[in-house]
Amino acid sequence: MGNRVGVEVSIAVADAVKLCNVDVIAAYPITPQTHIVEHLSEIVADGHLDAEFIPVESEHAAMSCCCGSSAAGARTYTSTSSQGFALMSEIVYIASSMRFPIVMNVANRALSGPISIWNDHSDIMAHRDIGWIQTFAENGQEAVDLTIHAFKVAENKKVSLPVIVNLDGFICSHVIEPIIMPTQEEVDAYLPPFKPIYKLDPKKPVSMGTVGIPEVYTEAKVAHNEALKASKRVILDEWKKFGEMFGRYYNAVETYKTEDAEIIFVTMGSISETAMTAVDGMREKGEKVGLVRIRLWRPFPNAEFKKAIGKARILAVLDRALSPGAVNGPVGSELKSLLYKVPGAPKIFNFIAGLGGRDMTLERFNEILEKTKLYDKKKPTENYEVIGVREL
Amino acid sequence: MAVKDAIIGWKQLPHGCFVLEPGNSEKFKTGDWKSQRPVLDKEKCIKCAMCWIFCPEMAYTKNAEGFYIVNLDYCKGCGICSNECPKDAISMVPEEA
Ligand code: SF4
Ligand code: SF4
Numbered sequence: 001m002g003n004r005v006g007v008e009v010s011i012a013v014a015d016a017v018k019l020c021n022v023d024v025i026a027a028y029p030i031t032p033q034t035h036i037v038e039h040l041s042e043i044v045a046d047g048h049l050d051a052e053f054i055p056v057e058s059e060h061a062a063m064s065c066c067c068g069s070s071a072a073g074a075r076t077y078t079s080t081s082s083q084g085f086a087l088m089s090e091i092v093y094i095a096s097s098m099r100f101p102i103v104m105n106v107a108n109r110a111l112s113g114p115i116s117i118w119n120d121h122s123d124i125m126a127h128r129d130i131g132w133i134q135t136f137a138e139n140g141q142e143a144v145d146l147t148i149h150a151f152k153v154a155e156n157k158k159v160s161l162p163v164i165v166n167l168d169g170f171i172c173s174h175v176i177e178p179i180i181m182p183t184q185e186e187v188d189a190y191l192p193p194f195k196p197i198y199k200l201d202p203k204k205p206v207s208m209g210t211v212g213i214p215e216v217y218t219e220a221k222v223a224h225n226e227a228l229k230a231s232k233r234v235i236l237d238e239w240k241k242f243g244e245m246f247g248r249y250y251n252a253v254e255t256y257k258t259e260d261a262e263i264i265f266v267t268m269g270s271i272s273e274t275a276m277t278a279v280d281g282m283r284e285k286g287e288k289v290g291l292v293r294i295r296l297w298r299p300f301p302n303a304e305f306k307k308a309i310g311k312a313r314i315l316a317v318l319d320r321a322l323s324p325g326a327v328n329g330p331v332g333s334e335l336k337s338l339l340y341k342v343p344g345a346p347k348i349f350n351f352i353a354g355l356g357g358r359d360m361t362l363e364r365f366n367e368i369l370e371k372t373k374l375y376d377k378k379k380p381t382e383n384y385e386v387i388g389v390r391e392l
Numbered sequence: 393m394a395v396k397d398a399i400i401g402w403k404q405l406p407h408g409c410f411v412l413e414p415g416n417s418e419k420f421k422t423g424d425w426k427s428q429r430p431v432l433d434k435e436k437c438i439k440c441a442m443c444w445i446f447c448p449e450m451a452y453t454k455n456a457e458g459f460y461i462v463n464l465d466y467c468k469g470c471g472i473c474s475n476e477c478p479k480d481a482i483s484m485v486p487e488e489a
Contacts, residue, residue: 097408097409098408098409098410099407099408100408160407160408197407198407198408198410198412205414206410206411206412206414207410207411207414208408208410208411210409210410210411212409215399216400216405216409218402219400219401219402219405220402220405220409222402223402223403223405223409226402
């Protein structure tokens, strides 16, 4: 087993990408992803990794390069955030529909405007429907592990889809944490060389990215969606194999003190660590609360989520993005539609919090608990509520 | 009709919607929606091959006499050949409804 080291999460993620022996990195620096790609460019420039580092002129070019290199059969990595993600938007749909197993870390950050470099989930929620596998890391160890796992899943011939591993900008990406870095031998044993199903090869020509006339487009979309849904089995299976190899086990959905919980908080990403502390404090005061954390966001783990909430009477769902004009926040919408008319389904109250770097403190969790108990007795007038907003 | 050849189910679609057979566009007779067709006047033609060069569908082939003859299965009726012909030897004639 590798050593436990104190390291900035971004640096550890870059080191994990190096361990995965990528062939091509095409990336453009953007806060708060910068340290990941800076460190990778150093690794390549210093000759520690035999890879092409393509310092592209934009994120649109970054994702375009990634598609090209993946099509040529190269193990391909990139990373982005917020506005950069928005700029590569056109190509991310193409990467998934052409089934390129690219791996990308998104250091989650708010979208402008107003200009914000700080953390929330609005960048990834704007890309909810891009057809990529999407996971959320809670801490540095998880960001490292999920990134290694991402290559294994993406390149599985049954999957062959790109994967995003989300880590919260700054509050995860820039924190120095104790992380067990796997050894090269372990990663080599876990992750075999990339063998593409098809690649651009003059000896065996294929055409990629052709037009889809109305008679084909629907079938192409269904084929992609079915592949994404079916990837869940491989994702779970590969987490099991990861656990056997590295001793750290991951699930699609994690639970914390849910066994007898009446009220369950639902979170994604680093906020979950604060949520666990909040649950501990509330339990000391006799509140029957628990936490469910969604790690696998796409494909959504329907069965695993339903199982995780057990017989809870109420879900307090936290969204770290606002969906303007929508009925609920993105996670709130997802869960309300999942549980609509399911017999014995819990009441769901949706809270939007921690936008654009606004701290999510224990007090805020207490406020959410109080509001949840209030709405249990007296139906709220709105479908969701923005927590901590100044109503002046 | 050409489109019928493309009617397959989602399970039959190639991975990533790739085209796995090089040059298979030949199988798709894409010339069925033109509204006008090129008609060659052999009296005027000097066999310069400009029509053959400019046709975006590569619909022209040279015959034994050296004339360039259009394959209407692929011609889309764009009129480029007619426009480029230095001798005005190609006229565009409306397709019958
Ligand atoms: S461009 Fe005109 S003149 Fe030249 S080969 Fe074609 S039809 Fe004949
Ligand atoms: S009309 Fe257009 S498609 Fe048809 S033969 Fe002429 S150039 Fe080619």
